[in-house]
Amino acid sequence: MTRVLISIAFRNVLRHGKRTLITSLVLTVGIGMFIFFDSILAGMDRMTIDSMVDYTESSMKVMTAEYMKDSRAFPLEYGLESPENIMERISGLVPGAIASTPRTAFVAYASNRIDSLPVIGTAIDPERDTKVFKLAEHLGEGAWLASEPTENEVLIGGGLARDLGLGVGDWLVLSARAVDDALNADEFRIAGLLDVPAQEITQSSVFIGWAAARALLGEDLPVTTIAVSLPKYGTLDLELANSMKAGAAVEAAFPRVKTIPIADAAKDYMAMRNMKAKYSSLIILVVLLIAGVGIVNTVLMSVYSRIREIGVLRAYGMLPAQIRRLFSLEGLMIGTIGSAGGLLLGSILVWWSVTWGFPLDKMFSGLDLGSIPMGGILRGEWHPSTMAAGFLFGVIASWISSRIPAKKAGKLEVTDALHFV
Amino acid sequence: MGILSLSGITKIYRKGEIEVTALGGIDLEIDKEEFCAIVGPSGSGKTTLLNIIGCLDRPTSGIMKYRNQELRMLGEKELSAYRREHVSFIFQSYNLIPVLTVVENVEIPLSIAGKLQKAQMRRKALEILDAVGIADKADRFPRELSGGQEQRVAIARALVKDPVVVLADEPTANLDSHTAEEIVRLMKSINKSMHTTFIFSTHDRMIMDEALRVVKLHDGLISGDERRAT
Numbered sequence: 001m002t003r004v005l006i007s008i009a010f011r012n013v014l015r016h017g018k019r020t021l022i023t024s025l026v027l028t029v030g031i032g033m034f035i036f037f038d039s040i041l042a043g044m045d046r047m048t049i050d051s052m053v054d055y056t057e058s059s060m061k062v063m064t065a066e067y068m069k070d071s072r073a074f075p076l077e078y079g080l081e082s083p084e085n086i087m088e089r090i091s092g093l094v095p096g097a098i099a100s101t102p103r104t105a106f107v108a109y110a111s112n113r114i115d116s117l118p119v120i121g122t123a124i125d126p127e128r129d130t131k132v133f134k135l136a137e138h139l140g141e142g143a144w145l146a147s148e149p150t151e152n153e154v155l156i157g158g159g160l161a162r163d164l165g166l167g168v169g170d171w172l173v174l175s176a177r178a179v180d181d182a183l184n185a186d187e188f189r190i191a192g193l194l195d196v197p198a199q200e201i202t203q204s205s206v207f208i209g210w211a212a213a214r215a216l217l218g219e220d221l222p223v224t225t226i227a228v229s230l231p232k233y234g235t236l237d238l239e240l241a242n243s244m245k246a247g248a249a250v251e252a253a254f255p256r257v258k259t260i261p262i263a264d265a266a267k268d269y270m271a272m273r274n275m276k277a278k279y280s281s282l283i284i285l286v287v288l289l290i291a292g293v294g295i296v297n298t299v300l301m302s303v304y305s306r307i308r309e310i311g312v313l314r315a316y317g318m319l320p321a322q323i324r325r326l327f328s329l330e331g332l333m334i335g336t337i338g339s340a341g342g343l344l345l346g347s348i349l350v351w352w353s354v355t356w357g358f359p360l361d362k363m364f365s366g367l368d369l370g371s372i373p374m375g376g377i378l379r380g381e382w383h384p385s386t387m388a389a390g391f392l393f394g395v396i397a398s399w400i401s402s403r404i405p406a407k408k409a410g411k412l413e414v415t416d417a418l419h420f421v
Numbered sequence: 422m423g424i425l426s427l428s429g430i431t432k433i434y435r436k437g438e439i440e441v442t443a444l445g446g447i448d449l450e451i452d453k454e455e456f457c458a459i460v461g462p463s464g465s466g467k468t469t470l471l472n473i474i475g476c477l478d479r480p481t482s483g484i485m486k487y488r489n490q491e492l493r494m495l496g497e498k499e500l501s502a503y504r505r506e507h508v509s510f511i512f513q514s515y516n517l518i519p520v521l522t523v524v525e526n527v528e529i530p531l532s533i534a535g536k537l538q539k540a541q542m543r544r545k546a547l548e549i550l551d552a553v554g555i556a557d558k559a560d561r562f563p564r565e566l567s568g569g570q571e572q573r574v575a576i577a578r579a580l581v582k583d584p585v586v587v588l589a590d591e592p593t594a595n596l597d598s599h600t601a602e603e604i605v606r607l608m609k610s611i612n613k614s615m616h617t618t619f620i621f622s623t624h625d626r627m628i629m630d631e632a633l634r635v636v637k638l639h640d641g642l643i644s645g646d647e648r649r650a651t
Contacts, residue, residue, distance in 0.1 A: 003532070004528075004529065004533075007521070008518065008520060011521070012520050014520075015519070015520050308516050311516070312510075312512070312516045312518070313529070313533070314477075314501075315475065315504060315510045316504065316505065316509070316510070316529060316530045316533050317502065317504040317505025317506070317530075317533050317534070318501070319497075319498065319501055320497075322533075414477045415472050415478045418477070418512065
């Protein structure tokens with residue numbers, strides 16, 4: 001019996017090819033777009049987190065508990081004890097740790113002798129820093145800091161340089177409170193301008209070598225932070241989980257230090273991302289609702305155009321439940337065709353976005369997008385679970401939708417059906 | 422004792438406040454292997470009577486027995502089983518399933534009955550198509566057949582499960598007179614060779630002449646019952 005039901009349902013689906021095509025096309029486009037947008041949103045998440053890791057936060061930051069409490073004020077009194085020892089041991093404690101670098105951030109004013117702007121200065125080791133951060137790859141003009149400079153030099157954000165009307169080779173006056181709380185100032189030659197897709201760096205950051213920083217802020221300037229680079233994994237969730245593990249390992253080995261893994265640093269962003277994921281789930285619900293209405297309509301049309309056929313089958317002893325199954329099967333088949341199409345369309349679009357991506361530099365060149373990182377190529381990510389969920393939701397929603405007209409078909413009186421004109 | 426016995430069968434339809442009496446109290450006995458025509462003008466109750474005999478509809482009152490079993494008290498599943506196993510139908514407009522081939526259409530009652538294997542069903546369907554003279558069209562679709570050929574397929578579909586009774590509602594109404602005659606002769610020959618009881622409604626004089634029993638209906642009541650020699 002089931003074989004006959006499948007055969008009749010399948011042939012009817014094929015017989016009304018246009019009707020099937022139009023209905024399943026709604027599902028195909030809806031599910032395809034859902035898969036594609038999910039992939040792109042995942043790509044944007046990856047890009048944002050990568051941007052934080054590569055330019056500002058690193059994969060994990062190590063600091064004292066006291067510094068962590070007051071970190072927004074960049075205090076200089078809470079330095080790490082034996083930072084070299086910590087950095088040496090990190091590679092053993094955290095499997096796969098790529099590199100680590102010492103940093104100390106401080107509040108300062110940058111001046112062109114006429115105007116001055118508040119900035120965040122950061123003392124860095126020019127050589128080690130490039131192994132953790134990718135700032136060196138984003139030099140708009142000039143050169144990276146020399147390991148052993150012959151004169152005071154700084155790197156500043158391109159936006160800050162423009163605001164102060166300065167360029168490479170010009171002199172910048174940097175003033176800041178030293179470790180002993182004295183207000184010191186010194187002149188620095190601008191070695192390079194950073195054009196990084198992170199507004200806080202471009203607009204208000206100054207980087208100086210450790211020797212120059214100690215000359216400005218005091219010879220006992222401590223290392224307040226160690227930035228650690230960890231390997232990047234295929235999925236963002238794995239990468240975040242790995243950073244948490246690394247943080248726990250370091251804290252266990254050094255009871256007096258605290259860590260901020262990227263998973264913590266990006267907590268606010270991740271909360272927003274989860275909210276975004278809920279909205280994208282709403283999209284699939286709306287799509288399925290539209291497709292569901294389409295399927296109800298299509299199967300209902302099928303029921304009305306075949307009322308006599310239903311009458312014949314009932315006259316020959318077919319039960320109402322079997323009639324319901326026949327029409328549910330038709331809905332299920334349309335849903336499967338549409339969902340398979342959606343899976344295919346989604347896969348093609350994801351493949352395209354993973355292989356080629358969107359060149360954001362070209363697409364948004366000349367646009368001021370504030371703090372939104374708009375550099376590089378935005379690539380999608382493969383999410384097999386989302387793809388499977390999109391396909392399954394499509395099939396199940398179609399089956400549920402077809403139950404409504406199928407129920408109607410099952411309830412038809414045999415005599416009414418046989419004499420339906 | 423006949424295989425079908427109807428006693429005091431009435432059927433009243435309600436349309437809002439109005440009651441329409443389709444059958445006003447039918448007493449009828451149908452014997453095995455009869456070739457019986459139900460005749461009468463439009464609205465006389467022919468189709469309603471056939472529907473009640475085929476258990477497609479329930480009478481408002483009265484008793485109907487099939488092989489001495491009262492059918493009125495049966496539930497939907499039992500009635501479906503009765504239709505599945507004992508009676509078959511031939512319709513005025515053939516009602517073949519357009520997406521199935523001729524042989525697949527004929528197999529439908531066997532599939533619904535679910536008693537035979539696929540190969541057995543196919544063999545039986547081809548045999549019956551051969552018996553109605555249309556085996557060469559087995560793989561065609563209904564849209565590729567003439568009206569007469571479609572009705573032959575409908576007859577084959579009705580006969581394939583070896584029913585005791587075949588009910589035909591105006592089986593020749595959509596056919597030209599020559600084809601109609603052919604179809605009735607075919608039904609008659611099957612009646613003789615396969616011992617199947619045929620009860621069919623018609624208002625075609627030529628078809629009536631072929632019947633061995635003619636039951637006349639008028640306003641939902643039997644106004645005549647004439648038996649003829651073979």
